Amino acid sequence: MRRILVYLLAALAFVAAVATAEEEMDEDLMQSIEDTNKSLSSDLALKDDKAVASDAKDLEQMFSKVEIYFTHRGNADDAVDLARRSEQLTGEILKSVAAEDFDTAMDTSTTLSRTCKTCHRSYKKDKDKTKDKDKN
Amino acid sequence: MSSDNRRDFLVKSGLGLGSAALSGVIPGLGAFSAASAAELVDPLAPKSPHFPAKVKSVIWLHQNGAPSTLDLYDYKPELIKRAGQEVPASFLKGIKTSTQGGVGKLFVSNRTWKQYGDSGAWFSDLVPNLAQHADKLTFIKSSVTVGATHDISILKLNTGDLNPGRPSLGAWVTYALGSANSDLPPYVVLYNGDREPQAGSVNWSSGFLPAVYQGTPFRPGSSPILYLERPESRSAVQQRASLDLLKRLNGLDAARYPNDTELRARVQSYELADRMQSAAPEAVDIGKESDATKELYGLNDKISESYGTVLLRARRLVERNVRFIQVVSGWPEGVDQDRQSWDAHSDLEKNHGVMARMVDKPIAGLLADLKSRGLLESTLVVWTSEFGRTSYGQSGNGRDHNPWGYTQWLAGGGLKAGYTYGETDEIGLQTADQDKAVDTYDLHATVLRLLGLDHLKTTFLNHGRSERPTVVYGKVVTDILT
Numbered sequence: 001m002r003r004i005l006v007y008l009l010a011a012l013a014f015v016a017a018v019a020t021a022e023e024e025m026d027e028d029l030m031q032s033i034e035d036t037n038k039s040l041s042s043d044l045a046l047k048d049d050k051a052v053a054s055d056a057k058d059l060e061q062m063f064s065k066v067e068i069y070f071t072h073r074g075n076a077d078d079a080v081d082l083a084r085r086s087e088q089l090t091g092e093i094l095k096s097v098a099a100e101d102f103d104t105a106m107d108t109s110t111t112l113s114r115t116c117k118t119c120h121r122s123y124k125k126d127k128d129k130t131k132d133k134d135k136n
Numbered sequence: 137m138s139s140d141n142r143r144d145f146l147v148k149s150g151l152g153l154g155s156a157a158l159s160g161v162i163p164g165l166g167a168f169s170a171a172s173a174a175e176l177v178d179p180l181a182p183k184s185p186h187f188p189a190k191v192k193s194v195i196w197l198h199q200n201g202a203p204s205t206l207d208l209y210d211y212k213p214e215l216i217k218r219a220g221q222e223v224p225a226s227f228l229k230g231i232k233t234s235t236q237g238g239v240g241k242l243f244v245s246n247r248t249w250k251q252y253g254d255s256g257a258w259f260s261d262l263v264p265n266l267a268q269h270a271d272k273l274t275f276i277k278s279s280v281t282v283g284a285t286h287d288i289s290i291l292k293l294n295t296g297d298l299n300p301g302r303p304s305l306g307a308w309v310t311y312a313l314g315s316a317n318s319d320l321p322p323y324v325v326l327y328n329g330d331r332e333p334q335a336g337s338v339n340w341s342s343g344f345l346p347a348v349y350q351g352t353p354f355r356p357g358s359s360p361i362l363y364l365e366r367p368e369s370r371s372a373v374q375q376r377a378s379l380d381l382l383k384r385l386n387g388l389d390a391a392r393y394p395n396d397t398e399l400r401a402r403v404q405s406y407e408l409a410d411r412m413q414s415a416a417p418e419a420v421d422i423g424k425e426s427d428a429t430k431e432l433y434g435l436n437d438k439i440s441e442s443y444g445t446v447l448l449r450a451r452r453l454v455e456r457n458v459r460f461i462q463v464v465s466g467w468p469e470g471v472d473q474d475r476q477s478w479d480a481h482s483d484l485e486k487n488h489g490v491m492a493r494m495v496d497k498p499i500a501g502l503l504a505d506l507k508s509r510g511l512l513e514s515t516l517v518v519w520t521s522e523f524g525r526t527s528y529g530q531s532g533n534g535r536d537h538n539p540w541g542y543t544q545w546l547a548g549g550g551l552k553a554g555y556t557y558g559e560t561d562e563i564g565l566q567t568a569d570q571d572k573a574v575d576t577y578d579l580h581a582t583v584l585r586l587l588g589l590d591h592l593k594t595t596f597l598n599h600g601r602s603e604r605p606t607v608v609y610g611k612v613v614t615d616i617l618t
Binding site: 037038039041042045046103106107109110113114117118121122 | 230
């Protein structure tokens with residue numbers, strides 16, 4: 001009986017941990033998006049269409065995960081919209097590069113970066129702990 | 137054999153013998169010609185912009201510590217009406233506050249406000265001299281940034297990143313345009329006060345760009361550059377001869393280490409230092425300025441004297457075609473106060489009373505002086521800060537940091553003078569329209585545009601990655617441009 005109780009408690013703890021993890025955005029995913037976005041920007045400047053295609057496809061998949069996350073989380077319609085918009089912009093970048101219009105693609109990538117920032121304003125965990133901010 | 141010929145013989149024969157020895161020892165080195173020193177490509181040679189520039193020089197007036205533009209330029213009658221009340225929840229939506237002691241009640245200081253000029257721009261009683269130049273200024277009242285500590289936000293203001301390692305805006309400008317005066321550094325940092333800006337030299341660093349593009353700080357006082365003067369025991373001819381030999385020897389090393397940008401910078405710096413010995417003291421010597429000019433810059437007031445001196449030097453550097461002059465506000469001498477910057481978490485009335493008096497007349501004087509000398513149209517003056525201050529109070533009589541909505545302004549060529557872009561909400565806390573938010577990257581993109589540069593095409597290959605001043609962001613604020 002005691003063993004059953006222990007197993008039950010362990011299972012409950014595990015479920016709680018998973019639930020807690022799901023409440024928060026995967027920081028590794030966010031970092032990957034940021035790194036890939038920077039790489040994309042560089043690829044566009046260098047007019048490397050193959051590298052652009054690779055990075056853009058990775059970004060599309062990652063933004064899709066972000067969309068799924070916020071959809072499941074609920075009460076975050078704006079974040080879902082921004083994730084969809086990001087996927088859309090990434091698609092536009094691919095189209096521009098396919099047409100060899102790197103200038104438009106670069107402009108779109110800047111818009112994409114701003115879209116990320118818009119979402120961060122509301123949903124990024126605040127790492128700017130200001131306990132000592134007055135002391136610089 | 138004359139001494140020059142003898143020296144020439146010794147150098148060349150030494151180099152030749154050395155080369156022969158080395159090429160025998162090191163495979164592949166036989167092709168290296170040591171007899172002729174490698175001529176270095178001048179990294180500071182003038183370069184053309186992407187399109188015609190509207191301005192040639194930038195004076196970047198960093199107001200260190202972050203002034204409350206709610207007490208200078210951003211008149212908010214609703215804030216005055218609600219003073220002493222809690223901040224309504226609707227105004228806090230979408231932002232995360234972290235004020236020590238919690239969000240205070242809405243705070244107003246003892247200001248009177250008036251409109252000035254044809255533009256009708258609002259100015260408080262703290263800036264009566266600047267107010268006279270209302271129609272020269274282009275306000276951006278929807279400035280935003282990341283609200284971290286001062287050091288981090290100052291770094292973002294100057295380099296676009298929260299971590300050290302990126303070039304400052306001045307370094308990018310120098311990289312992209314080169315120098316317009318080979319006798320002076322193209323990028324100079326000025327400051328008043330008794331110490332270098334606290335945020336440090338990372339704010340005028342060249343980052344991953346070649347070291348030659350970093351800013352050169354000029355100290356306050358009569359000797360702006362350490363060790364610039366030639367020792368009395370050495371004549372100008374001796375110095376020149378030493379430098380010529382040093383240049384030849386360095387040239388050999390530079391050819392062997394073509395990727396060593398620090399070596400190139402060092403070589404350039406010796407040559408520049410030689411030229412600067414005569415050019416730099418003259419450039420910053422305000423002794424010959426008229427009494428009327430000195431008074432214009434507030435040099436007759438102890439509070440504004442040091443900052444006014446710095447701005448007068450800035451004008452002289454503009455006259456000598458220095459590209460980017462980064463001015464960091466300090467603190468007037470002899471004034472005793474806890475916070476020696478605009479950082480008024482408490483006692484805002486007293487702090488801003490001093491700081492505004494320190495900068496108001498000098499900046500007004502600078503604008504008037506540039507205008508009268510026909511320089512304003514080819515110069516860009518930027519009032520900027522790492523963030524603004526909150527409309528809610530802190531410590532009872534101060535304001536906390538506000539990255540969500542604050543004011544900056546520009547003046548000079550290529551701008552819609554007497555124009556205001558964007559606004560904050562009714563209490564001056566957040567940008568009213570996020571689509572008009574102007575981040576530091578956007579300000580950088582706009583400054584570069586005025587210099588004739590496309591921020592998307594101002595790039596540098598850093599370890600295989602193409603980098604640009606605006607990182608992955610940046611949108612030119614075209615609405616403020618003519």
